[in-house]
Amino acid sequence: MTTRIYFASNSLGHVSEPDLQRALDHFNLGELVHSHRTAEGVMGQTLLIQTTQGEFILKGNPLYNGQFQEEQFFVEQLAARTTIPVPVPYQIQEDTQLLGWSYVIMPKLPGNHLYDPVFQATLTSQDHKDITDVLAETLAELHHWKVPDAGEYDPVADKIMPFAGSYLDWLYGSIRHWLHDAEKYSVITDDDVSWVDEQLRQSESAFLVSTVHEFVMGDFKVENFLIQKTDPPASSWRISGLFDFTTAYFGDGTADLTKITARYLREDRPDLAARFLHHYRENVCADDAEKCKHFRSRLLIHLLYQRILWWGEAKATRQVTWEADLPFAPWAERYIEKVLSLLD
Structure with missing residues:
Protein backbone atom coordinates (compact mmCIF):
# COMPACT_ATOMS: atom_id res chain seq x y z
CA MET A 1 0.00 0.00 0.00
CA LYS A 108 -5.45 16.29 -19.27
CA LEU A 109 -7.03 18.86 -16.98
CA PRO A 110 -6.83 22.61 -17.71
CA GLY A 111 -4.87 25.21 -15.78
CA ASN A 112 -1.36 26.02 -14.63
CA HIS A 113 1.09 24.65 -12.10
CA LEU A 114 2.12 27.06 -9.36
CA TYR A 115 5.74 25.99 -9.77
CA ASP A 116 5.78 27.36 -13.36
CA PRO A 117 7.94 30.54 -13.24
CA VAL A 118 6.22 32.00 -16.32
CA PHE A 119 2.83 31.62 -14.65
CA GLN A 120 4.19 32.90 -11.34
CA ALA A 121 5.38 36.08 -13.05
CA THR A 122 1.81 36.92 -14.05
CA LEU A 123 0.44 36.79 -10.49
CA THR A 124 -0.23 39.87 -8.40
CA SER A 125 0.10 40.11 -4.64
CA GLN A 126 -3.67 39.73 -4.34
CA ASP A 127 -3.58 36.70 -6.65
CA HIS A 128 -1.15 34.97 -4.30
CA LYS A 129 -3.41 35.64 -1.33
CA ASP A 130 -6.52 34.45 -3.15
CA ILE A 131 -4.79 31.29 -4.35
CA THR A 132 -3.61 30.57 -0.81
CA ASP A 133 -7.22 30.77 0.37
CA VAL A 134 -8.33 28.43 -2.41
CA LEU A 135 -5.74 25.83 -1.39
CA ALA A 136 -6.96 25.91 2.20
CA GLU A 137 -10.60 25.67 1.10
CA THR A 138 -9.79 22.77 -1.23
CA LEU A 139 -8.25 20.79 1.60
CA ALA A 140 -11.18 21.58 3.85
CA GLU A 141 -13.54 20.22 1.19
CA LEU A 142 -11.45 17.07 0.70
CA HIS A 143 -11.48 16.46 4.43
CA HIS A 144 -15.28 16.50 4.55
CA TRP A 145 -15.17 12.88 3.33
CA LYS A 146 -15.25 11.01 6.62
CA VAL A 147 -15.31 7.33 7.57
CA PRO A 148 -15.65 5.55 10.93
CA ASP A 149 -12.19 3.93 10.95
CA ALA A 150 -8.75 5.12 9.97
CA GLY A 151 -7.33 2.97 7.20
CA GLU A 152 -6.40 2.57 3.57
CA TYR A 153 -8.00 1.33 0.38
CA ASP A 154 -7.29 -2.32 -0.43
CA PRO A 155 -7.53 -2.91 -4.22
CA VAL A 156 -7.89 -6.67 -3.75
CA ALA A 157 -10.82 -6.40 -1.35
CA ASP A 158 -12.02 -3.24 -3.18
CA LYS A 159 -12.82 -1.46 0.07
CA ILE A 160 -11.30 0.65 2.80
CA MET A 161 -9.53 -1.59 5.31
CA PRO A 162 -8.90 -0.30 8.84
CA PHE A 163 -5.33 -0.07 10.08
CA ALA A 164 -4.28 -2.77 12.51
CA GLY A 165 -4.85 -1.10 15.85
CA SER A 166 -5.83 2.55 16.24
CA TYR A 167 -4.93 5.53 14.09
CA LEU A 168 -2.59 6.63 16.87
CA ASP A 169 -0.84 3.24 16.74
CA TRP A 170 -0.39 3.53 12.99
CA LEU A 171 0.76 7.17 13.00
CA TYR A 172 3.18 6.88 15.90
CA GLY A 173 4.42 3.53 14.66
CA SER A 174 5.14 5.05 11.23
CA ILE A 175 7.00 7.99 12.77
CA ARG A 176 9.19 5.72 14.89
CA HIS A 177 9.80 3.38 11.94
CA TRP A 178 11.13 6.15 9.71
CA LEU A 179 13.14 7.71 12.52
CA HIS A 180 14.99 4.43 13.04
CA ASP A 181 15.25 3.93 9.27
CA ALA A 182 17.13 7.25 9.12
CA GLU A 183 19.76 5.70 11.40
CA LYS A 184 20.95 3.72 8.37
CA TYR A 185 22.04 6.94 6.63
CA SER A 186 22.76 9.41 9.42
CA VAL A 187 23.46 9.83 13.10
CA ILE A 188 20.31 9.68 15.20
CA THR A 189 21.33 10.04 18.83
CA ASP A 190 19.60 8.86 21.99
CA ASP A 191 18.80 12.52 22.66
CA ASP A 192 17.09 12.75 19.25
CA VAL A 193 14.98 9.68 20.01
CA SER A 194 14.10 10.96 23.48
CA TRP A 195 13.05 14.33 22.06
CA VAL A 196 10.81 12.67 19.46
CA ASP A 197 9.27 10.42 22.09
CA GLU A 198 8.51 13.43 24.26
CA GLN A 199 6.73 15.23 21.39
CA LEU A 200 4.65 12.13 20.76
CA ARG A 201 3.78 11.75 24.44
CA GLN A 202 2.69 15.37 24.84
CA SER A 203 0.43 15.27 21.78
CA GLU A 204 -1.08 11.83 22.31
CA SER A 205 -4.38 13.08 23.76
CA ALA A 206 -4.99 15.24 20.66
CA PHE A 207 -5.45 12.08 18.57
CA LEU A 208 -7.75 10.30 20.99
CA VAL A 209 -10.75 12.61 20.69
CA SER A 210 -11.96 11.79 17.16
CA THR A 211 -14.65 9.21 16.53
CA VAL A 212 -14.40 9.61 12.74
CA HIS A 213 -11.49 9.94 10.32
CA GLU A 214 -11.22 11.88 7.09
CA PHE A 215 -9.76 11.51 3.65
CA VAL A 216 -6.09 12.48 3.58
CA MET A 217 -4.53 13.04 0.15
CA GLY A 218 -1.08 12.48 1.62
CA ASP A 219 0.77 14.40 -1.10
CA PHE A 220 -0.96 17.76 -1.49
CA LYS A 221 1.71 19.85 -3.23
CA VAL A 222 2.00 22.15 -6.25
CA GLU A 223 3.04 19.31 -8.57
CA ASN A 224 -0.29 17.56 -7.98
CA PHE A 225 -2.83 20.23 -8.82
CA LEU A 226 -3.60 22.82 -11.47
CA ILE A 227 -5.12 26.24 -10.91
CA GLN A 228 -6.89 28.74 -13.13
CA LYS A 229 -9.04 31.85 -12.99
CA THR A 230 -12.69 31.53 -13.86
CA ASP A 231 -14.23 33.60 -16.63
CA PRO A 232 -15.70 37.07 -15.95
CA PRO A 233 -17.71 38.40 -14.27
CA ALA A 234 -16.80 36.18 -11.29
CA SER A 235 -13.10 35.88 -12.19
CA SER A 236 -12.08 33.98 -9.08
CA TRP A 237 -9.30 31.44 -8.66
CA ARG A 238 -10.08 27.75 -8.41
CA ILE A 239 -8.35 24.39 -8.42
CA SER A 240 -8.94 23.19 -11.97
CA GLY A 241 -7.39 19.76 -11.55
CA LEU A 242 -6.31 17.51 -8.69
CA PHE A 243 -4.48 14.23 -9.27
CA ASP A 244 -2.07 11.60 -7.92
CA PHE A 245 -3.75 9.80 -5.05
CA THR A 246 -1.19 7.03 -4.52
CA THR A 247 -0.56 8.17 -0.93
CA ALA A 248 -4.20 8.70 0.08
CA TYR A 249 -5.65 7.16 3.23
CA PHE A 250 -8.08 7.97 6.05
CA GLY A 251 -6.83 9.60 9.22
CA ASP A 252 -6.20 13.20 10.29
CA GLY A 253 -6.43 15.71 7.45
CA THR A 254 -4.09 18.12 9.22
CA ALA A 255 -1.32 16.02 7.69
CA ASP A 256 -2.11 17.55 4.29
CA LEU A 257 -1.02 21.03 5.43
CA THR A 258 2.67 20.30 5.73
CA LYS A 259 3.93 20.42 2.14
CA ILE A 260 2.28 23.69 1.07
CA THR A 261 3.40 25.29 4.33
CA ALA A 262 6.96 24.11 3.73
CA ARG A 263 6.94 25.47 0.20
CA TYR A 264 5.80 28.91 1.29
CA LEU A 265 8.57 29.02 3.88
CA ARG A 266 11.20 27.90 1.35
CA GLU A 267 10.02 30.75 -0.87
CA ASP A 268 10.40 33.14 2.08
CA ARG A 269 6.66 33.79 2.24
CA PRO A 270 5.76 33.23 5.90
CA ASP A 271 2.83 35.60 5.37
CA LEU A 272 1.27 33.17 2.89
CA ALA A 273 2.09 30.16 5.07
CA ALA A 274 0.31 31.85 8.00
CA ARG A 275 -2.65 32.80 5.82
CA PHE A 276 -2.92 29.20 4.55
CA LEU A 277 -2.88 27.69 8.03
CA HIS A 278 -5.28 30.25 9.52
CA HIS A 279 -7.78 29.96 6.67
CA TYR A 280 -7.80 26.18 6.87
CA ARG A 281 -8.23 26.29 10.65
CA GLU A 282 -11.15 28.69 10.31
CA ASN A 283 -12.87 26.25 7.95
CA VAL A 284 -12.20 23.35 10.32
CA CYS A 285 -13.45 25.24 13.39
CA ALA A 286 -16.73 25.95 11.64
CA ASP A 287 -17.38 22.20 11.30
CA ASP A 288 -15.44 20.49 14.09
CA ALA A 289 -14.79 22.47 17.26
CA GLU A 290 -13.15 19.50 19.00
CA LYS A 291 -10.60 19.02 16.25
CA CYS A 292 -9.97 22.74 16.17
CA LYS A 293 -9.14 22.68 19.88
CA HIS A 294 -6.31 20.21 19.22
CA PHE A 295 -5.17 21.71 15.92
CA ARG A 296 -1.76 22.89 17.13
CA SER A 297 -0.81 19.58 18.73
CA ARG A 298 -1.87 17.58 15.68
CA LEU A 299 -0.01 19.88 13.31
CA LEU A 300 3.13 19.57 15.44
CA ILE A 301 3.14 15.79 15.04
CA HIS A 302 2.60 15.92 11.29
CA LEU A 303 5.39 18.50 10.94
CA LEU A 304 7.63 16.19 12.95
CA TYR A 305 6.75 13.27 10.68
CA GLN A 306 7.55 15.39 7.63
CA ARG A 307 10.90 16.43 9.07
CA ILE A 308 11.84 12.80 9.76
CA LEU A 309 11.02 11.77 6.19
CA TRP A 310 12.90 14.69 4.68
CA TRP A 311 15.91 14.14 6.93
CA GLY A 312 16.10 10.45 6.01
CA GLU A 313 15.71 11.08 2.29
CA ALA A 314 18.24 13.91 2.21
CA LYS A 315 20.80 11.92 4.17
CA ALA A 316 20.22 8.78 2.10
CA THR A 317 20.67 10.65 -1.19
CA ARG A 318 23.44 12.89 0.19
CA GLN A 319 21.53 16.00 -0.78
CA VAL A 320 21.71 17.71 2.59
CA THR A 321 20.76 21.39 2.35
CA TRP A 322 21.49 22.38 5.95
CA GLU A 323 24.59 22.35 8.16
CA ALA A 324 25.97 18.83 7.92
CA ASP A 325 26.81 18.66 11.63
CA LEU A 326 23.43 19.90 12.92
CA PRO A 327 21.75 17.14 14.97
CA PHE A 328 18.26 16.03 14.03
CA ALA A 329 16.32 17.24 17.06
CA PRO A 330 17.52 20.89 16.99
CA TRP A 331 17.05 21.00 13.24
CA ALA A 332 13.49 19.67 13.40
CA GLU A 333 12.55 21.68 16.50
CA ARG A 334 13.65 24.97 14.97
CA TYR A 335 11.44 24.41 11.93
CA ILE A 336 8.42 23.18 13.91
CA GLU A 337 8.57 26.18 16.25
CA LYS A 338 8.75 28.50 13.26
CA VAL A 339 5.60 27.00 11.74
CA LEU A 340 3.66 26.91 15.00
CA SER A 341 4.52 30.55 15.66
CA LEU A 342 2.51 31.40 12.52
CA LEU A 343 -0.62 30.26 14.33
CA ASP A 344 -0.31 32.96 17.01
Whole structure:
Protein backbone atom coordinates (compact mmCIF):
# COMPACT_ATOMS: atom_id res chain seq x y z
CA MET A 1 0.00 0.00 0.00
CA THR A 2 1.12 3.52 -0.79
CA THR A 3 1.44 4.78 2.79
CA ARG A 4 4.53 2.57 2.99
CA ILE A 5 6.13 3.77 -0.26
CA TYR A 6 8.18 6.95 -0.30
CA PHE A 7 11.43 6.44 -2.19
CA ALA A 8 10.50 4.33 -5.23
CA SER A 9 10.74 4.94 -8.96
CA ASN A 10 9.46 3.16 -12.06
CA SER A 11 10.13 5.15 -15.23
CA LEU A 12 8.41 4.34 -18.51
CA GLY A 13 11.50 3.91 -20.62
CA HIS A 14 11.13 4.36 -24.38
CA VAL A 15 7.62 4.07 -25.81
CA SER A 16 7.44 3.92 -29.62
CA GLU A 17 4.81 5.88 -31.53
CA PRO A 18 3.22 2.72 -33.03
CA ASP A 19 2.88 1.20 -29.55
CA LEU A 20 1.48 4.45 -28.21
CA GLN A 21 -1.08 4.56 -31.01
CA ARG A 22 -2.17 1.02 -30.18
CA ALA A 23 -2.56 2.05 -26.55
CA LEU A 24 -4.81 4.91 -27.68
CA ASP A 25 -6.76 2.64 -30.01
CA HIS A 26 -7.75 0.44 -27.09
CA PHE A 27 -9.82 3.34 -25.73
CA ASN A 28 -10.76 4.88 -29.11
CA LEU A 29 -8.97 8.14 -28.35
CA GLY A 30 -8.09 9.22 -31.89
CA GLU A 31 -4.88 9.52 -33.88
CA LEU A 32 -1.64 10.42 -32.16
CA VAL A 33 -0.37 13.94 -32.96
CA HIS A 34 2.58 14.10 -30.55
CA SER A 35 3.68 13.14 -27.05
CA HIS A 36 6.33 14.08 -24.53
CA ARG A 37 7.31 13.43 -20.93
CA THR A 38 5.60 15.64 -18.39
CA ALA A 39 7.90 18.12 -16.65
CA GLU A 40 7.06 16.93 -13.12
CA GLY A 41 5.69 13.49 -13.91
CA VAL A 42 5.25 11.26 -10.88
CA MET A 43 8.23 8.89 -10.64
CA GLY A 44 8.80 9.26 -14.41
CA GLN A 45 5.52 7.44 -15.00
CA THR A 46 3.65 9.96 -17.17
CA LEU A 47 3.39 11.11 -20.78
CA LEU A 48 1.41 14.04 -22.13
CA ILE A 49 -0.33 12.96 -25.32
CA GLN A 50 -2.14 15.05 -27.93
CA THR A 51 -4.47 13.27 -30.31
CA THR A 52 -7.10 14.27 -32.81
CA GLN A 53 -9.61 14.01 -29.94
CA GLY A 54 -7.81 16.13 -27.36
CA GLU A 55 -5.05 15.99 -24.75
CA PHE A 56 -4.52 13.07 -22.39
CA ILE A 57 -2.14 11.83 -19.73
CA LEU A 58 -0.79 8.28 -19.95
CA LYS A 59 0.52 6.84 -16.71
CA GLY A 60 2.24 3.48 -16.78
CA ASN A 61 4.58 0.99 -15.13
CA PRO A 62 2.89 0.97 -11.69
CA LEU A 63 5.00 1.13 -8.56
CA TYR A 64 3.07 -1.70 -6.93
CA ASN A 65 0.21 -4.07 -7.72
CA GLY A 66 -3.07 -2.23 -7.42
CA GLN A 67 -1.67 1.31 -7.79
CA PHE A 68 -3.98 2.24 -10.65
CA GLN A 69 -7.01 0.53 -9.12
CA GLU A 70 -6.43 2.51 -5.94
CA GLU A 71 -6.13 5.80 -7.81
CA GLN A 72 -9.24 5.01 -9.83
CA PHE A 73 -11.20 4.39 -6.63
CA PHE A 74 -10.22 7.76 -5.16
CA VAL A 75 -10.74 9.63 -8.43
CA GLU A 76 -14.25 8.25 -8.85
CA GLN A 77 -15.17 8.81 -5.21
CA LEU A 78 -13.91 12.39 -5.18
CA ALA A 79 -15.71 13.12 -8.44
CA ALA A 80 -18.95 12.06 -6.76
CA ARG A 81 -18.32 13.60 -3.34
CA THR A 82 -16.68 16.98 -4.09
CA THR A 83 -16.75 19.85 -6.58
CA ILE A 84 -13.00 19.53 -7.16
CA PRO A 85 -12.10 18.54 -10.76
CA VAL A 86 -10.31 15.19 -10.97
CA PRO A 87 -9.25 13.18 -14.05
CA VAL A 88 -12.36 11.26 -15.07
CA PRO A 89 -12.71 8.94 -16.84
CA TYR A 90 -9.70 7.16 -15.38
CA GLN A 91 -9.33 4.24 -17.81
CA ILE A 92 -7.10 1.29 -16.94
CA GLN A 93 -5.58 -1.24 -19.33
CA GLU A 94 -4.35 -4.11 -17.18
CA ASP A 95 -2.92 -6.18 -20.05
CA THR A 96 0.88 -5.83 -20.01
CA GLN A 97 1.50 -7.36 -23.45
CA LEU A 98 1.31 -4.13 -25.45
CA LEU A 99 3.68 -1.81 -23.58
CA GLY A 100 5.33 -4.23 -21.19
CA TRP A 101 3.35 -2.90 -18.23
CA SER A 102 -0.21 -1.92 -17.42
CA TYR A 103 -1.22 1.70 -17.97
CA VAL A 104 -4.00 4.20 -17.48
CA ILE A 105 -5.15 7.03 -19.74
CA MET A 106 -6.99 10.03 -18.34
CA PRO A 107 -7.95 13.46 -19.69
CA LYS A 108 -5.45 16.29 -19.27
CA LEU A 109 -7.03 18.86 -16.98
CA PRO A 110 -6.83 22.61 -17.71
CA GLY A 111 -4.87 25.21 -15.78
CA ASN A 112 -1.36 26.02 -14.63
CA HIS A 113 1.09 24.65 -12.10
CA LEU A 114 2.12 27.06 -9.36
CA TYR A 115 5.74 25.99 -9.77
CA ASP A 116 5.78 27.36 -13.36
CA PRO A 117 7.94 30.54 -13.24
CA VAL A 118 6.22 32.00 -16.32
CA PHE A 119 2.83 31.62 -14.65
CA GLN A 120 4.19 32.90 -11.34
CA ALA A 121 5.38 36.08 -13.05
CA THR A 122 1.81 36.92 -14.05
CA LEU A 123 0.44 36.79 -10.49
CA THR A 124 -0.23 39.87 -8.40
CA SER A 125 0.10 40.11 -4.64
CA GLN A 126 -3.67 39.73 -4.34
CA ASP A 127 -3.58 36.70 -6.65
CA HIS A 128 -1.15 34.97 -4.30
CA LYS A 129 -3.41 35.64 -1.33
CA ASP A 130 -6.52 34.45 -3.15
CA ILE A 131 -4.79 31.29 -4.35
CA THR A 132 -3.61 30.57 -0.81
CA ASP A 133 -7.22 30.77 0.37
CA VAL A 134 -8.33 28.43 -2.41
CA LEU A 135 -5.74 25.83 -1.39
CA ALA A 136 -6.96 25.91 2.20
CA GLU A 137 -10.60 25.67 1.10
CA THR A 138 -9.79 22.77 -1.23
CA LEU A 139 -8.25 20.79 1.60
CA ALA A 140 -11.18 21.58 3.85
CA GLU A 141 -13.54 20.22 1.19
CA LEU A 142 -11.45 17.07 0.70
CA HIS A 143 -11.48 16.46 4.43
CA HIS A 144 -15.28 16.50 4.55
CA TRP A 145 -15.17 12.88 3.33
CA LYS A 146 -15.25 11.01 6.62
CA VAL A 147 -15.31 7.33 7.57
CA PRO A 148 -15.65 5.55 10.93
CA ASP A 149 -12.19 3.93 10.95
CA ALA A 150 -8.75 5.12 9.97
CA GLY A 151 -7.33 2.97 7.20
CA GLU A 152 -6.40 2.57 3.57
CA TYR A 153 -8.00 1.33 0.38
CA ASP A 154 -7.29 -2.32 -0.43
CA PRO A 155 -7.53 -2.91 -4.22
CA VAL A 156 -7.89 -6.67 -3.75
CA ALA A 157 -10.82 -6.40 -1.35
CA ASP A 158 -12.02 -3.24 -3.18
CA LYS A 159 -12.82 -1.46 0.07
CA ILE A 160 -11.30 0.65 2.80
CA MET A 161 -9.53 -1.59 5.31
CA PRO A 162 -8.90 -0.30 8.84
CA PHE A 163 -5.33 -0.07 10.08
CA ALA A 164 -4.28 -2.77 12.51
CA GLY A 165 -4.85 -1.10 15.85
CA SER A 166 -5.83 2.55 16.24
CA TYR A 167 -4.93 5.53 14.09
CA LEU A 168 -2.59 6.63 16.87
CA ASP A 169 -0.84 3.24 16.74
CA TRP A 170 -0.39 3.53 12.99
CA LEU A 171 0.76 7.17 13.00
CA TYR A 172 3.18 6.88 15.90
CA GLY A 173 4.42 3.53 14.66
CA SER A 174 5.14 5.05 11.23
CA ILE A 175 7.00 7.99 12.77
CA ARG A 176 9.19 5.72 14.89
CA HIS A 177 9.80 3.38 11.94
CA TRP A 178 11.13 6.15 9.71
CA LEU A 179 13.14 7.71 12.52
CA HIS A 180 14.99 4.43 13.04
CA ASP A 181 15.25 3.93 9.27
CA ALA A 182 17.13 7.25 9.12
CA GLU A 183 19.76 5.70 11.40
CA LYS A 184 20.95 3.72 8.37
CA TYR A 185 22.04 6.94 6.63
CA SER A 186 22.76 9.41 9.42
CA VAL A 187 23.46 9.83 13.10
CA ILE A 188 20.31 9.68 15.20
CA THR A 189 21.33 10.04 18.83
CA ASP A 190 19.60 8.86 21.99
CA ASP A 191 18.80 12.52 22.66
CA ASP A 192 17.09 12.75 19.25
CA VAL A 193 14.98 9.68 20.01
CA SER A 194 14.10 10.96 23.48
CA TRP A 195 13.05 14.33 22.06
CA VAL A 196 10.81 12.67 19.46
CA ASP A 197 9.27 10.42 22.09
CA GLU A 198 8.51 13.43 24.26
CA GLN A 199 6.73 15.23 21.39
CA LEU A 200 4.65 12.13 20.76
CA ARG A 201 3.78 11.75 24.44
CA GLN A 202 2.69 15.37 24.84
CA SER A 203 0.43 15.27 21.78
CA GLU A 204 -1.08 11.83 22.31
CA SER A 205 -4.38 13.08 23.76
CA ALA A 206 -4.99 15.24 20.66
CA PHE A 207 -5.45 12.08 18.57
CA LEU A 208 -7.75 10.30 20.99
CA VAL A 209 -10.75 12.61 20.69
CA SER A 210 -11.96 11.79 17.16
CA THR A 211 -14.65 9.21 16.53
CA VAL A 212 -14.40 9.61 12.74
CA HIS A 213 -11.49 9.94 10.32
CA GLU A 214 -11.22 11.88 7.09
CA PHE A 215 -9.76 11.51 3.65
CA VAL A 216 -6.09 12.48 3.58
CA MET A 217 -4.53 13.04 0.15
CA GLY A 218 -1.08 12.48 1.62
CA ASP A 219 0.77 14.40 -1.10
CA PHE A 220 -0.96 17.76 -1.49
CA LYS A 221 1.71 19.85 -3.23
CA VAL A 222 2.00 22.15 -6.25
CA GLU A 223 3.04 19.31 -8.57
CA ASN A 224 -0.29 17.56 -7.98
CA PHE A 225 -2.83 20.23 -8.82
CA LEU A 226 -3.60 22.82 -11.47
CA ILE A 227 -5.12 26.24 -10.91
CA GLN A 228 -6.89 28.74 -13.13
CA LYS A 229 -9.04 31.85 -12.99
CA THR A 230 -12.69 31.53 -13.86
CA ASP A 231 -14.23 33.60 -16.63
CA PRO A 232 -15.70 37.07 -15.95
CA PRO A 233 -17.71 38.40 -14.27
CA ALA A 234 -16.80 36.18 -11.29
CA SER A 235 -13.10 35.88 -12.19
CA SER A 236 -12.08 33.98 -9.08
CA TRP A 237 -9.30 31.44 -8.66
CA ARG A 238 -10.08 27.75 -8.41
CA ILE A 239 -8.35 24.39 -8.42
CA SER A 240 -8.94 23.19 -11.97
CA GLY A 241 -7.39 19.76 -11.55
CA LEU A 242 -6.31 17.51 -8.69
CA PHE A 243 -4.48 14.23 -9.27
CA ASP A 244 -2.07 11.60 -7.92
CA PHE A 245 -3.75 9.80 -5.05
CA THR A 246 -1.19 7.03 -4.52
CA THR A 247 -0.56 8.17 -0.93
CA ALA A 248 -4.20 8.70 0.08
CA TYR A 249 -5.65 7.16 3.23
CA PHE A 250 -8.08 7.97 6.05
CA GLY A 251 -6.83 9.60 9.22
CA ASP A 252 -6.20 13.20 10.29
CA GLY A 253 -6.43 15.71 7.45
CA THR A 254 -4.09 18.12 9.22
CA ALA A 255 -1.32 16.02 7.69
CA ASP A 256 -2.11 17.55 4.29
CA LEU A 257 -1.02 21.03 5.43
CA THR A 258 2.67 20.30 5.73
CA LYS A 259 3.93 20.42 2.14
CA ILE A 260 2.28 23.69 1.07
CA THR A 261 3.40 25.29 4.33
CA ALA A 262 6.96 24.11 3.73
CA ARG A 263 6.94 25.47 0.20
CA TYR A 264 5.80 28.91 1.29
CA LEU A 265 8.57 29.02 3.88
CA ARG A 266 11.20 27.90 1.35
CA GLU A 267 10.02 30.75 -0.87
CA ASP A 268 10.40 33.14 2.08
CA ARG A 269 6.66 33.79 2.24
CA PRO A 270 5.76 33.23 5.90
CA ASP A 271 2.83 35.60 5.37
CA LEU A 272 1.27 33.17 2.89
CA ALA A 273 2.09 30.16 5.07
CA ALA A 274 0.31 31.85 8.00
CA ARG A 275 -2.65 32.80 5.82
CA PHE A 276 -2.92 29.20 4.55
CA LEU A 277 -2.88 27.69 8.03
CA HIS A 278 -5.28 30.25 9.52
CA HIS A 279 -7.78 29.96 6.67
CA TYR A 280 -7.80 26.18 6.87
CA ARG A 281 -8.23 26.29 10.65
CA GLU A 282 -11.15 28.69 10.31
CA ASN A 283 -12.87 26.25 7.95
CA VAL A 284 -12.20 23.35 10.32
CA CYS A 285 -13.45 25.24 13.39
CA ALA A 286 -16.73 25.95 11.64
CA ASP A 287 -17.38 22.20 11.30
CA ASP A 288 -15.44 20.49 14.09
CA ALA A 289 -14.79 22.47 17.26
CA GLU A 290 -13.15 19.50 19.00
CA LYS A 291 -10.60 19.02 16.25
CA CYS A 292 -9.97 22.74 16.17
CA LYS A 293 -9.14 22.68 19.88
CA HIS A 294 -6.31 20.21 19.22
CA PHE A 295 -5.17 21.71 15.92
CA ARG A 296 -1.76 22.89 17.13
CA SER A 297 -0.81 19.58 18.73
CA ARG A 298 -1.87 17.58 15.68
CA LEU A 299 -0.01 19.88 13.31
CA LEU A 300 3.13 19.57 15.44
CA ILE A 301 3.14 15.79 15.04
CA HIS A 302 2.60 15.92 11.29
CA LEU A 303 5.39 18.50 10.94
CA LEU A 304 7.63 16.19 12.95
CA TYR A 305 6.75 13.27 10.68
CA GLN A 306 7.55 15.39 7.63
CA ARG A 307 10.90 16.43 9.07
CA ILE A 308 11.84 12.80 9.76
CA LEU A 309 11.02 11.77 6.19
CA TRP A 310 12.90 14.69 4.68
CA TRP A 311 15.91 14.14 6.93
CA GLY A 312 16.10 10.45 6.01
CA GLU A 313 15.71 11.08 2.29
CA ALA A 314 18.24 13.91 2.21
CA LYS A 315 20.80 11.92 4.17
CA ALA A 316 20.22 8.78 2.10
CA THR A 317 20.67 10.65 -1.19
CA ARG A 318 23.44 12.89 0.19
CA GLN A 319 21.53 16.00 -0.78
CA VAL A 320 21.71 17.71 2.59
CA THR A 321 20.76 21.39 2.35
CA TRP A 322 21.49 22.38 5.95
CA GLU A 323 24.59 22.35 8.16
CA ALA A 324 25.97 18.83 7.92
CA ASP A 325 26.81 18.66 11.63
CA LEU A 326 23.43 19.90 12.92
CA PRO A 327 21.75 17.14 14.97
CA PHE A 328 18.26 16.03 14.03
CA ALA A 329 16.32 17.24 17.06
CA PRO A 330 17.52 20.89 16.99
CA TRP A 331 17.05 21.00 13.24
CA ALA A 332 13.49 19.67 13.40
CA GLU A 333 12.55 21.68 16.50
CA ARG A 334 13.65 24.97 14.97
CA TYR A 335 11.44 24.41 11.93
CA ILE A 336 8.42 23.18 13.91
CA GLU A 337 8.57 26.18 16.25
CA LYS A 338 8.75 28.50 13.26
CA VAL A 339 5.60 27.00 11.74
CA LEU A 340 3.66 26.91 15.00
CA SER A 341 4.52 30.55 15.66
CA LEU A 342 2.51 31.40 12.52
CA LEU A 343 -0.62 30.26 14.33
CA ASP A 344 -0.31 32.96 17.01
